Each structure stands twice: as C-alpha cells, then as structure tokens.
Amino acid sequence: MKYTVVSVDTGWIGELDGEHLIRPNFKVKELACNDGSDVILASSKLLDFVQSIRNIANTNININSFYRTAAYNSKIGGALKSKHKVGMACDMQVPSGLTVDSFAKIVEQVAGPNSGIGKYYKSNFVHLDVAKNGKRRWTD
C-alpha cells in the first residue's frame, strides 16, 4: 500500500510505499493511522527522536499509534487537541526487559525538557510529543 507522507516540520511531501524505511528501523506503514487511511502527517524531528530512542534502548520498538485522523482520534476518545492529529505524537509500547519508568527515562534523555511525555502504566506504553508547549509530564 502507498501512502502520501507529509512532513509537518520540513514541508516535504511524497508518495512512499508502506514497506519503505523512513528511518533505519521504522517503516512508513508503522506511522499510518489505525483507521487504514492513506495520508500520513509526521514530524521529522519526532521520527529522529523515535529512532534515537530505539538506538539507545537497543531493541525493537512497536509503535501503537503515531498519526491519527481527526475522525479516528475522536472515535477512540483521544484528546481534542491531541498532537497525534498533526503527526507530532507517538505512543511506543514498552520493550520487553524495560519498565514504563526505565523506558520513559530514555525518552526523556532523547526528547529533553521541551516535550510532552505521558507514562501509561495500565497499557504499558509511553507517549512522546514534540509540540512546542514547554515541558509537560503526566501519568495515567
């Protein structure tokens, strides 16, 4: 399946196959909205962060949710101003061998203070967004 990929920070737009490696360890299809739509908005800075997190954790990272269309986001009860809707947020499953806290430390190390990091203990994932709203931290 082909996707139209829009980089929200560099302005790059292109058509890429779902199997294309957009970063060394991440395929285009991993960023797609879970509703099956063929347009993907993605922050290049966030993709760089996710790749760096993967390199430091030195293990495979599963992306639960990256881009979400507005319709899908509201359907699943996402926040009205969710950064997933503009391709600036990524939910990463905690890799095996790590805890939510130890994984979030790696995320913090890579993303720095000007980021949003949410720790979800019940569902075992960490949300990272790169919206320029200053330092935001939360837990479920």
Ligand SMILES: [Zn+2]
């Ligand atoms: Zn999220």
